[in-house]
Amino acid sequence: HVQLVESGGGSVQAGGSLRLSCVVQDNLYRRIPMGWFRQAPGKEREGVAHIDRDGSTSYTRYVKGRFTISKDNGKKTLYLQMSSLNAEDTAMYYCAARRSCYDAYEYWGQGTQVTVS
Numbered sequence: 461h462v463q464l465v466e467s468g469g470g471s472v473q474a475g476g477s478l479r480l481s482c483v484v485q486d487n488l489y490r491r492i493p494m495g496w497f498r499q500a501p502g503k504e505r506e507g508v509a510h511i512d513r514d515g516s517t518s519y520t521r522y523v524k525g526r527f528t529i530s531k532d533n534g535k536k537t538l539y540l541q542m543s544s545l546n547a548e549d550t551a552m553y554y555c556a557a558r559r560s561c562y563d564a565y566e567y568w569g570q571g572t573q574v575t576v577s
Contacts, residue, residue: 463485463567464555464569469572472574473576479540480496480540480572482494482537482555483537485536486536492557493511495558496509499551503551509528509540515531523542538555545574550574553572554569556568
């Protein structure tokens with residue numbers, strides 16, 4: 461019952477900024493925990509940022525201080541504001557959701573490509 465649709469990816473210059481959005485089409489859950497993941501070719505998917513239903517957040521140390529995850533519960537939209545982008549941030553970014561902080565992520569978007577040059 462949960463569908464996720466990402467948008468906002470693209471190509472930017474090093475040092476630039478980009479904001480990703482994820483619209484949650486959910487007729488079952490409200491304010492569910494969500495997160496952003498990314499995967500580069502030949503690499504395993506890694507968690508980038510997470511946000512719980514109460515608004516608490518966590519980040520991988522590689523993006524701490526540069527990325528900000530947020531959500532608008534009224535619009536059912538998740539955001540990832542990315543600043544000071546560098547080549548290492550180039551990857552396919554995925555929006556994900558889970559039933560609770562005790563469950564594994566089970567709902568995934570189709571992904572949006574971010575390329576930094």
